[in-house]
Amino acid sequence: MRAVTVESFGGPEVLEIAETVVPEPAARQVRIKVAAAALNPVDAGVRSGVFGGAGKRLGLGWDVSGTVDAVGVATGWSVGDEVVALAYGADKSFGTHADYVVVDTDAVAKAPASADAVHAATLPLNALTASQALDLLALEPGQSLLVTGAAGAVGGYAVQLAAHRGISVTAVAREADEALVRSLGAARVVSGAVEPRSVDAVLDAALLGEAALEWVRDGGVFSGVIPGAQPASVRGVRTDAVEVSPDGARLAELVALVDEGVLTLRVAETYALDEAAKAHARLAEGGLRGRLVLVP
Structure with missing residues (x-):
């Protein structure tokens, strides 16, 4: 072969x-x-x-x-x-x-x-990464999440999955991608400055690091997508990074969401x-x- x-x-x-x-x-x-x-x-x-x-x-x-x-x-x-x-x-x-x-x-x-x-x-790598990162964040419906790189593969799945869970999503994306990320479920789209300490959590798919950490409220949570590369904790913010792992059962759930039209x-x-x-x-x-x- x-x-x-x-x-x-x-x-x-x-x-x-x-x-x-x-x-x-x-x-x-x-x-x-x-x-x-x-x-x-x-x-x-x-x-x-x-x-x-x-x-x-x-x-x-x-x-x-x-x-x-x-x-x-x-x-x-x-x-x-x-x-x-x-x-x-x-x-x-x-x-x-x-x-x-x-x-x-x-x-x-x-x-x-x-x-x-x-x-x-x-589907497998990027959707599992997004799903397992959301697990780390452990947000409840109604809480706020900011996703960097929201028009990308991991970020796009994260926006859709979070919105499906009832989380209010702010997407960081280029102006040209605003229609795309809104179609994925983002309630708000920003392309530049974000108000400091304005969200419960950040999923940093764009690898912005400390800059994105500043947008999390005191005592909130931050997840990166490269294990070990997350910024140090400040202001009581818990910082972590997802290391994707194979999970056929979770992948089957994601497949079901594709067939339901939740994931694109x-x-x-x-x-x-x-x-x-x-x-x-x-x-x-x-x-x-x-x-x-x-x-x-």
Whole structure:
């Protein structure tokens, strides 16, 4: 099978399409024939060496949609099931940017009935990140949340999920994205200055750090999206950062919200697997409103 890998770090030019044997699932694992796999900033981080791994051959890709084509024992899944999954980890030999991927059964959920495989591939990593970040914030209906990077993938899901929970959402986004983030459920949109100490919580998907922390009221809560990179606590504000984890049960809940029309799946462009370097170059250009998706 083909798999996108890196053995030396750098720009898109270091990506390789490796030929390797098709992996076999062990107990409580399934093999998925990949139909589509989203490209995320974390993949660019792996490629450029942000997460280390020098001297190893590293596989790329965390999101997958496709069809179960082999199962280990005690999986609960059957060959032919259409699924989505999160293949967690920056230090893995092969990821979802491949013809096949093996994942643990508890990372898998039934694919959305209302979406094609390309759109479904944009759900696992970013929606789980947004959902688990909201868990850290532990807001009640009626409380206020400010989301930075609200037009992005994680931020967009966070806006929708928070609004669905009855939380009042202020979105930080460019003026050109105001209509988009309002359509996602933001009650208020700001593109510049935010009143200090004006919200109960901040979900900082844009990595603004201490600047965004200033917008949280005394005793409020802040969540970043890079573990360990959150600012230090001030004024009694609890600061934390989400580290996404595979969770098939939660992913199934998110799939249900897609089918109910609560969550919007956004695809910017698609590329063939062999065009992974072009996709990485496009990602580096920025300005995307939706995910790039690789299709084997």
